[in-house]
Amino acid sequence: MMLDLNEVESFYGDAQALFGVSFSVAEGEVVALLGRNGMGKTSTVASITGLLTPKRGLIRFQGQTISGQPAHKIARAGIGLVPEGRRVFPNLTVRENLVATAIPRPDAQVSWDLDAVYDLFPPLIKLRGRMAANLSGGEQQMVAVGRALMTNPSLLILDEATEGLAPLVRDQIWAAIRRLAALKLSILVIDKNIDALLALAHRHVVLEKGRVSWTGTSDQLADQDFRHRTLGL
Ligand SMILES: Nc1ncnc2c1ncn2[C@@H]1O[C@H](COP(=O)(O)OP(=O)(O)OP(=O)(O)O)[C@@H](O)[C@H]1O
Ligand SMILES: [Mg+2]
Numbered sequence: 001m002m003l004d005l006n007e008v009e010s011f012y013g014d015a016q017a018l019f020g021v022s023f024s025v026a027e028g029e030v031v032a033l034l035g036r037n038g039m040g041k042t043s044t045v046a047s048i049t050g051l052l053t054p055k056r057g058l059i060r061f062q063g064q065t066i067s068g069q070p071a072h073k074i075a076r077a078g079i080g081l082v083p084e085g086r087r088v089f090p091n092l093t094v095r096e097n098l099v100a101t102a103i104p105r106p107d108a109q110v111s112w113d114l115d116a117v118y119d120l121f122p123p124l125i126k127l128r129g130r131m132a133a134n135l136s137g138g139e140q141q142m143v144a145v146g147r148a149l150m151t152n153p154s155l156l157i158l159d160e161a162t163e164g165l166a167p168l169v170r171d172q173i174w175a176a177i178r179r180l181a182a183l184k185l186s187i188l189v190i191d192k193n194i195d196a197l198l199a200l201a202h203r204h205v206v207l208e209k210g211r212v213s214w215t216g217t218s219d220q221l222a223d224q225d226f227r228h229r230t231l232g233l
Contacts, residue, residue: 001024001025001026001027001062002025002026002027002029002154002155003024003025003048003059003060003061003079003155003186003188004025004059005021005022005023005024005044005048005057005058006022006058006059006060007021007022007058008020008021008022008044008047008056008057008058008059008067009021009054009055009056009057010044010047010052010053010055011055012043012052016210017040017043017210018040018043018044018047018054018210018211019209019211020056020057020211021040021044021047021210021211021212022057022212023205023212023215025155025186025187025188026186027184027186028184028185029186029187029202029203030181030186030189030200030201030202031187031201031203031204031205032188032189032190032191032197032200032201032203032204033045033188033189033205033207034197034204034205034207035206035207035213036232036233039207039208039209039210040210040211041159041190041207043210044207045081045084045159045188045190047059048066048074048079049071049074049075049079049081049157050069050070050071050072050073050074050075051071053067054068061077061078062077062078062154064077066079075101075151076103078152078153078154078155079153079154080149080151080152080155080156080157081157081159082144082145082147082148082157082158082161083144084160084163084190085160085163086137086140086141086143086144087144088132088144088147089132090131090133091131091132091133092131092132093129093130093131093132094127094128094130094132094135094143095114095128095129097132097143097147098117098146098147098150099114099150100147101147101150101151102147102150102151103150103152104152105152108152110183110185111152112149112152114150117146117149120145120146120149120176120179121142121145121172121176123139123142123172124139124143124146127139136169137164137165138166138169138170138173141161141162141169141173142172142173142176144161145158145173145176153185154186155185155186155187155188156180156185156186156187156188157187157188158177158187158188158189158191159190160190160192161173161177161191162174162191162192162196163192170193174193174200177189178200181200189201194221194227194233198218198221198222201218202218203216203217204216204217204218204221206231208232214230214231
């Protein structure tokens with residue numbers, strides 16, 4: 001198993017956000033994490049990536065326990081994060097953003113370097129010397145995805161990577177994610193666009209108030225009635 005969460009409970013101070021979250025992502029699998037606002041999607045991502053330390057439960061990545069480890073160690077183990085809100089380094093150039101946290105893995109099956117990222121996002125080529133603060137939202141999002149890929153992750157996590165983008169740019173980001181899925185990268189993806197997720201994800205995990213309320217396939221989730229009535233999505 002690529003990623004395995006077992007009864008994960010996480011807190012912000014005294015406030016509990018996750019109440020025993022369990023699910024897994026297999027190698028080469030694309031799993032969508034769904035749920036309305038505030039249901040615990042980002043908290044789950046934070047728990048996986050070490051930004052939030054689970055109080056109870058276990059998270060394993062490629063067989064190793066990662067829960068309790070610091071974020072930089074988890075990144076180095078091979079989990080790449082495209083965080084909610086993009087969070088590019090505003091005072092670094094595009095190129096500097098991409099290399100700042102890069103982890104070269106030349107022996108990997110698919111190895112990401114600057115050329116590979118520019119090939120995935122051609123608009124970044126002519127912007128490579130530009131400060132990230134001076135980019136559009138879509139361009140920043142390309143940098144955020146590229147920066148995560150430069151760590152050569154075995155698992156890529158995308159938290160609302162198309163949020164707040166114009167339709168055309170949004171399509172470019174989806175096209176890139178589809179290309180990554182075709183390369184058999186394991187992906188955990190969060191997004192508001194259910195139709196895009198139905199087309200992309202092998203499996204879906206729905207969170208409700210910090211708990212997994214449903215897991216299933218795109219076929220099951222494609223039924224709008226079921227989605228509205230049972231899942232409230
Ligand atoms: N930094 C924080 N401090 C305290 N509580 C937080 C913090 N971040 C999130 N929470 C709380 O944890 C719960 C889960 O929030 P989380 O951000 O994980 O939801 P989400 O599913 O990602 O929502 P959204 O769709 O809005 O991004 C919510 O009740 C939220 O208010
Ligand atoms: Mg969130």
